[in-house]
Amino acid sequence: MDPAGKARVLLIGSGGVGTMSCYALEVGGKASVTAVLRSNYDAVQKDGFSIDSIEHGNGIKGFRPSRILNKVPDATHEEPFEYIIVTTKNVPDVRPNVLDVIEPAVTSGASTIVLLQNGLNIEKPIIDRFPDNVVLSGVSIISATEKSGNVKHEFTDSAKIGPFPSLKAPAEKAKDSASRLVSMYNACGKVDWSIDDNVAFTRYRKLVYNASFNSVSAILHMDVVRMRMTRHVIDDLIRPAMLETIATAKAAGVELPDGIDHFMICLDPADEFFLPSMGQDAVKGNFMEVEVIVGEPLREAEKMGVATPTLKTIYGLLKGLQVKTKEAKGQWKPEFEEGNPYA
Numbered sequence: 001m002d003p004a005g006k007a008r009v010l011l012i013g014s015g016g017v018g019t020m021s022c023y024a025l026e027v028g029g030k031a032s033v034t035a036v037l038r039s040n041y042d043a044v045q046k047d048g049f050s051i052d053s054i055e056h057g058n059g060i061k062g063f064r065p066s067r068i069l070n071k072v073p074d075a076t077h078e079e080p081f082e083y084i085i086v087t088t089k090n091v092p093d094v095r096p097n098v099l100d101v102i103e104p105a106v107t108s109g110a111s112t113i114v115l116l117q118n119g120l121n122i123e124k125p126i127i128d129r130f131p132d133n134v135v136l137s138g139v140s141i142i143s144a145t146e147k148s149g150n151v152k153h154e155f156t157d158s159a160k161i162g163p164f165p166s167l168k169a170p171a172e173k174a175k176d177s178a179s180r181l182v183s184m185y186n187a188c189g190k191v192d193w194s195i196d197d198n199v200a201f202t203r204y205r206k207l208v209y210n211a212s213f214n215s216v217s218a219i220l221h222m223d224v225v226r227m228r229m230t231r232h233v234i235d236d237l238i239r240p241a242m243l244e245t246i247a248t249a250k251a252a253g254v255e256l257p258d259g260i261d262h263f264m265i266c267l268d269p270a271d272e273f274f275l276p277s278m279g280q281d282a283v284k285g286n287f288m289e290v291e292v293i294v295g296e297p298l299r300e301a302e303k304m305g306v307a308t309p310t311l312k313t314i315y316g317l318l319k320g321l322q323v324k325t326k327e328a329k330g331q332w333k334p335e336f337e338e339g340n341p342y343a
């Protein structure tokens with residue numbers, strides 16, 4: 001707690017999802033947020049965030065969290081953070097990865113780590129490194145984008161928060177941490193976060209949309225509604241990728257509702273031409289969440305003997321695009337590695 005009795009929260013990554021989380025927590029008055037910013041640090045230091053939000057209102061100017069940093073703080077020099085909310089993209093194939101980034105800020109046994117991120121198996125390296133800490137899953141539906149401190153929030157903010165099934169920390173402690181976070185978040189009175197008592201189901205359900213629409217939008221630079229208008233993109237890529245994800249979930253013991261593929265295909269309003277977050281990353285030349293959104297489900301499917309030819313093709317294309325981004329950012333050189341059979 002800080003001197004005013006508010007929970008000490010560290011938020012890492014103040015893009016679309018992160019800034020809206022920060023705003024809701026600060027407005028709710030039960031948390032004091034230290035936000036770690038990167039490319040938008042100077043702009044936000046100077047003018048604060050400008051926010052147009054479907055729930056909190058348009059034209060919000062000069063919003064600043066309680067404290068803004070441009071570097072992840074060292075927990076050995078601070079009071080422990082009760083919550084560390086991670087809202088960066090999750091890109092394990094690029095260093096520094098999420099574990100590298102959060103590590104200095106975590107107080108062993110004390111900080112609850114909240115991964116408010118898309119994807120499968122994202123908790124594994126974090127739980128392995130911090131077995132005594134509560135690690136919570138956050139699956140968000142929001143549609144929020146950020147550029148240089150300007151945020152557009154276009155869909156109601158609902159997230160499901162709950163302990164990852166493989167958690168090593170005590171279950172009661174994890175349940176309490178999740179409930180406390182949800183009530184601090186909803187205190188702003190405008191949003192609807194809730195407790196997730198079936199994280200595996202929630203993550204696979206969301207993956208039905210993300211593994212298909214996010215990845216194809218990144219390859220084609222095409223929004224979801226245009227894909228639906230062409231029909232081919234849905235019939236030949238999106239629906240097969242969804243069915244493969246549903247079959248993988250089933251093999252993992254997660255039964256998704258009948259017709260979820262059609263429900264997800266038609267989920268976005270037909271007049272909104274929505275470009276999913278990975279599509280936005282592709283257009284901006286940013287790294288994409290290829291591994292957690294496609295690679296991990298594919299590897300799970302392979303382990304369980306589920307055929308996933310469409311996801312495999314999508315994965316190959318995304319891996320090629322990711323390498324092009326690495327090369328453009330000076331992180332990959334066009335040379336053959338030792339043992340490459342195609343040299």
Ligand SMILES: NC(=O)C1=CN([C@@H]2O[C@H](COP(=O)(O)OP(=O)(O)OC[C@H]3O[C@@H](n4cnc5c(N)ncnc54)[C@H](OP(=O)(O)O)[C@@H]3O)[C@@H](O)[C@H]2O)C=CC1
Pocket residue numbers: 012013014015016017018036037038039040087088089090096101116117118140141142143144145146277289
């Ligand atoms: N946007 C959406 O509507 C939704 C997104 N999601 C998921 O939520 C997560 C966050 O997505 P989103 O908000 O769109 O992502 P954004 O790309 O908008 O924001 C990520 C932010 O994290 C910052 N960041 C990355 N690495 C660091 C670091 N080492 N230190 C400090 N800041 C860092 C980025 O800074 P920089 O600008 O310098 O790169 C950026 O500001 C993802 O997993 C996404 O899949 C889920 C549901 C909806």
Ligand SMILES: CC(C)(CO)C(=O)C(=O)O
Pocket residue numbers: 118140141142143209210214275276277278
């Ligand atoms: C589908 C959506 C927008 C959910 O909020 C999402 O997860 C994304 O764009 O990555």
